[in-house]
Amino acid sequence: MNPPRAGLSQETQWAYPKALSLKGIGLFCLIIAILLVTGRNVEMGRMVQLTASAVSVTATGQGESQVAQGLSKIGTSLWPLQISETTEVGRIEGFDRARLPWLAHIETRTKQTQTLNPDTLQMDSVSETAEYLVEPLGYLRHVAVKLVETLEIALWGTVIAILISLPLAFFSASNMAPNRLIYTVARSIVSFLRAIPELVSALFLVLAYGFGPIAGVLALALHAAGFLGKFYAEDIENADTKPQEALTAVGANRIKVLRFAILPQVMPQYIAYTLYVLDRNFRMATVIGLVGAGGIGQELKGRFDMYNYHHVATILVGIFCTVFVIDQLSARLRRRLF
Amino acid sequence: MTASKPAHVGFRAVSKTFPDGTQALKGVSFDVARGAFCVLLGPSGSGKSTLLRCVNGLATPTSGEVFIDGEAVTDKVLPQIRRKVSMIHQQFGLVDRASVAENMMGGALAEIPTWRALLGLYPDHFKTKACELLQSVGLSPEHLQRRAGDLSGGQRQRVGIARALMLDPQIIVADEPVASLDPRISQEIMELLRQAARLRGVTVLCSLHQVALAREHADQIVGLQRGALIFDSPVENLSDDDFSAIYDLEPLA
Numbered sequence: 104m105n106p107p108r109a110g111l112s113q114e115t116q117w118a119y120p121k122a123l124s125l126k127g128i129g130l131f132c133l134i135i136a137i138l139l140v141t142g143r144n145v146e147m148g149r150m151v152q153l154t155a156s157a158v159s160v161t162a163t164g165q166g167e168s169q170v171a172q173g174l175s176k177i178g179t180s181l182w183p184l185q186i187s188e189t190t191e192v193g194r195i196e197g198f199d200r201a202r203l204p205w206l207a208h209i210e211t212r213t214k215q216t217q218t219l220n221p222d223t224l225q226m227d228s229v230s231e232t233a234e235y236l237v238e239p240l241g242y243l244r245h246v247a248v249k250l251v252e253t254l255e256i257a258l259w260g261t262v263i264a265i266l267i268s269l270p271l272a273f274f275s276a277s278n279m280a281p282n283r284l285i286y287t288v289a290r291s292i293v294s295f296l297r298a299i300p301e302l303v304s305a306l307f308l309v310l311a312y313g314f315g316p317i318a319g320v321l322a323l324a325l326h327a328a329g330f331l332g333k334f335y336a337e338d339i340e341n342a343d344t345k346p347q348e349a350l351t352a353v354g355a356n357r358i359k360v361l362r363f364a365i366l367p368q369v370m371p372q373y374i375a376y377t378l379y380v381l382d383r384n385f386r387m388a389t390v391i392g393l394v395g396a397g398g399i400g401q402e403l404k405g406r407f408d409m410y411n412y413h414h415v416a417t418i419l420v421g422i423f424c425t426v427f428v429i430d431q432l433s434a435r436l437r438r439r440l441f
Numbered sequence: 442m443t444a445s446k447p448a449h450v451g452f453r454a455v456s457k458t459f460p461d462g463t464q465a466l467k468g469v470s471f472d473v474a475r476g477a478f479c480v481l482l483g484p485s486g487s488g489k490s491t492l493l494r495c496v497n498g499l500a501t502p503t504s505g506e507v508f509i510d511g512e513a514v515t516d517k518v519l520p521q522i523r524r525k526v527s528m529i530h531q532q533f534g535l536v537d538r539a540s541v542a543e544n545m546m547g548g549a550l551a552e553i554p555t556w557r558a559l560l561g562l563y564p565d566h567f568k569t570k571a572c573e574l575l576q577s578v579g580l581s582p583e584h585l586q587r588r589a590g591d592l593s594g595g596q597r598q599r600v601g602i603a604r605a606l607m608l609d610p611q612i613i614v615a616d617e618p619v620a621s622l623d624p625r626i627s628q629e630i631m632e633l634l635r636q637a638a639r640l641r642g643v644t645v646l647c648s649l650h651q652v653a654l655a656r657e658h659a660d661q662i663v664g665l666q667r668g669a670l671i672f673d674s675p676v677e678n679l680s681d682d683d684f685s686a687i688y689d690l691e692p693l694a
């Protein structure tokens with residue numbers, strides 16, 4: 104008997120794989136080359152230069168920077184946030200003096216306007232008095248209402264997306280589809296839905312359904328259905344096959360296998376995807392509002408076009424807060440499920 | 442208790458070649474008598490699982506046939522066959538995230554209309570049956586709501602056995618039911634399986650790696666090696682030499 108010997112025999116085939124292979128180095132160089140070329144095309148060098156000068160101007164207070172100026176201009180025009188709302192009483196239909204909204208009061212304001220007197224051809228100073236309804240938290244409330252409307256659009260976009268994507272996922276999972284043709288068709292529909300951005304489909308849907316939330320809901324639902332369909336289907340394909348086989352052996356059909364062997368396995372993932380879609384739909388709902396599909400986006404676009412930057416700031420803060428809250432809630436929900 | 446009539450199982454020149462060219466079974470022929478407890482022995486890769494899967498159509502023989510009570514197992518009669526044949530799995534075949542109750546109902550799916558299964562409206566007699574069976578395999582009521590994945594291996598295989606009895610099978614096919622359990626629990630599970638089979642009149646085909654367990658519980662021993670049948674006889678006739686031959690060992694000096 105030979106004692107166990109350290110070291111490999113001379114004619115061995117054993118060689119521990121090297122960390123750096125020629126192929127690896129080549130790939131690395133290729134990636135660097137691609138990044139260099141594309142980076143030049145999107146002006147990454149100038150970006151670094153402009154940012155650096157902005158930082159140095161802000162830090163030292165010397166010199167000039169286009170970026171720093173731009174940013175500070177935005178900052179000053181956004182601040183302070185618009186909280187209150189003032190409306191001329193005369194413009195409110197069916198105004199009831201006895202029943203003012205919460206916290207509201209009426210103010211009489213005098214406005215000086217310069218007009219040309221046609222008799223004297225002199226500039227006259229005319230003072231007009233008008234009554235205004237001042238609601239101290241009026242605009243905040245208006246934004247809140249719009250945010251809720253946006254949430255509703257996002258919610259229904261998600262609900263309809265789930266309804267569309269469940270059958271699509273079933274038929275585009277290779278282990279569930281009854282045949283190759285149906286599988287291919289379902290897969291193509293899923294890819295197509297995912298390929299059309301919400302903003303684009305919203306443009307068309309606004310033409311079809313008019314301005315308002317319907318177009319928004321549908322635009323979100325179609326895109327999200329493509330997203331959910333893909334991920335639901337992949338989870339069905341990757342589910343542990345042992346319980347599936349066990350149920351097949353019992354004589355269960357595909358639908359029963361899906362319900363009893365696959366659904367319990369994929370449920371937590373499905374809930375996670377769906378929560379992500381809800382979150383994403385809310386953010387996208389603000390974007391498609393820009394093209395008139397309802398919600399806070401429509402308000403944002405209106406204010407932006409009228410240069411009401413204080414209002415814009417309030418809207419942005421509102422969106423941020425809502426996204427933050429959704430994120431917290433979904434994180435909590437997910438933690439409880441896993 | 443509704444004891445069904447145990448079935449006879451016959452293998453006639455069963456061969457299976459997988460698409461990649463692996464010859465898993467080479468002309469295997471033997472019979473399992475009604476109500477017998479037949480144990481398949483054989484080294485890893487000898488084709489035990491493949492043979493068992495031919496009984497309920499999870500695998501289809503390339504040539505040859507499996508007969509259950511004289512009726513050949515073909516695709517056309519698979520639904521009826523699967524109602525008569527239950528399976529017990531090495532990795533238990535349970536859905537870990539689902540409750541024990543749900544897993545039990547999985548065993549009765551062939552008899553539950555799809556819409557009822559989807560809505561969870563299970564017939565009452567199956568609910569009662571699930572509880573009775575779980576009790577008979579030694580589990581307690583609080584296990585019903587527990588996730589299958591939270592049970593110990595032994596408890597999971599008890600659920601696996603109880604599930605296999607949901608439709609009063611005539612045949613139970615058990616593929617290494619105790620391979621991932623410790624010796625004491627293995628003994629308990631084999632006893633449970635043996636007892637349930639005898640009580641209910643079920644023919645059992647069971648693959649095992651533990652020769653001692655086979656000796657103790659089997660009526661009939663079938664030995665496979667590289668896909669070929671090399672041994673088939675009542676358990677009394679299994680000698681140490683036969684055992685060495687099955688596992689391809691040097692005869693003990």
Ligand SMILES: Nc1ncnc2c1ncn2[C@@H]1O[C@H](COP(=O)(O)OP(=O)(O)OP(=O)(O)O)[C@@H](O)[C@H]1O
Pocket residue numbers: 459460461463464465483484485486487488489490491492
């Ligand atoms: N789906 C498959 N495709 C190709 N070859 C397969 C397939 N399933 C099994 N085999 C091969 O068939 C042979 C028999 O496998 P089988 O699983 O029946 O053996 P076994 O006796 O059950 O082994 P073990 O005791 O390890 O479970 C093996 O060589 C295996 O690699």
Ligand SMILES: [Mg+2]
Pocket residue numbers: 489490491616617
């Ligand atoms: Mg096996």
